[in-house]
Amino acid sequence: MDILVADDDYSTTETLRNALEAFGYDVTVARDGTEAYQYLRTGQFRLFISDWEMPGMTGLELCREVRSRHIGGYIYLILLTSYSSMEDVVQGLEAGADDFITKPFNPSELLVRVRAGERILGLESRELTIFALAKLAESRDQETGAHLERMREYARILAEELAQTDEFGEIVDGDYINLLHLTTPLHDIGKVAIPDSILLKPGRLTRQEFEVMKTHTTLGAKTLTEVATHHPNASYLEMARDIALTHHERVDGQGYPNGLRGDQIPLCGRITALADVYDALTSKRVYKDAYSHDVAKAITLRNSGSHFDPEIVQAFLRCESHFLDVKSHFEDFCLVH
Known part of the structure; x- marks a missing residue:
């Protein structure tokens, strides 16, 4: 990550530069x-570290200017200051600062505060990347809009239920559930590469057309892998890739694209498979x-153990009332809008 440091004191800027470069930042x-x-x-x-008092524009003035003009994406602002009173902290926060480092600073504290900023910026980048990709898929298939919203809710409900079980409790924690909810809308991202004549065909596909349609799984995984190469810290794209690649696999090995069986299919793919099919059936x-x-x-139920993981089917049965709530919510939403 590139970090901008602003201070009119040479020794302070060089100390900051040396510490940050030692931690691997530009x-x-x-x-x-x-x-x-x-x-x-x-x-x-x-990410910007600024002294409070500087010629030209003070740190507070910079904070206000950045927040008022919305320059580019969100900029995480850290004020470097010898001021430490509550009034000063309030003034800095009101100006738009995100954090403070008190002079003289400790390099370990500096690293902690910078990494906190990175995490927050990473969350914004994650949301923006996924939203852009999901909207890309939505633009090709007119039926995906509400489908994406419903199935991500179905997937979240299933994951929350599985988190209560002995078998999956260690795997499915809060972070896993949030990532699943975040990335399931990308399951059909590969459809952007499927010809309109096949993707938008109103009738049943021919065998040859279906073979082309099936490639949306591998194309989606390839797309997400390429995105990940440009965002090496975006580990959430690994789950998105797994979902795109495996949500049409079946636990009996008769799915596609790789004929995976049982636990060979990532859990996120098995959860998404049931959520996706349920929504397709009820839409x-x-x-x-x-x-x-x-x-x-x-x-x-009829496809438990063949198409679907039996444990996930049982989770579905335990929380089917929540599925009905989601279905009803989006039906009401469509009527209002």
Whole structure:
């Protein structure tokens, strides 16, 4: 990550530079507030450490200017100051600062505060990346909008239920559930590469067309892998890739693209498979009417141990009322909108 440091005191900036570079960061130094503002306008820097008192523009003035102009993406602002009273802290926060480092600073404290900023910026980048990719898939398939919202809720419900079991409790924690909810909308991202003549065909696909359609799993995984190469710290894309690749696998090995069996299929793929199929069954399509919950439930039960992981089917049965709540919520939402 590139970090911008602004301070008119040479010894302070060099101490900051040396400490940050020792931690592996790339550092650019501005000698006053005006120079710092010009650097920030380039959009290159997402994390900025500024002295409180500087010529040109003070740290507080920089904070206010950055927040008022919304320069690029969110910029995490750390004020470096000898002020430590509650009034000073309040003033800095009101100006838009995210954190403070008191002079003289300890390198270990500096690292902790910078990494806290990285985590927050990483959350924003994660949300933006996933939203952009999901909207890309949605733009190709007119039926995906509400489907994405419903199935991510179904997946979350299943994961929360599995978290209470002995078999999956160690795997499915709060972070896992949040990542699953975040990344399931990318399950069909590979459909952006499927020709309209196949993707939007109103009737049943021919065998040859279906073979082309099946490639959306590998194409989606490839797309997400390529995105991950440009965002090496975005580990959440690993789950997104696994979901895209395996959500059409079956526990009996008769799925695609790789014919994986049972636990060979990542848990996120097994959860998404049930959530995806349930929503497809209970939704109206150009080639079919929506099935009732009871019919979809019967089909799900019939496919336990063949298409679906039996443990996940049992979790579905224990929380089916929550599925109905989600289904009803989005039906009401569509009526209002």
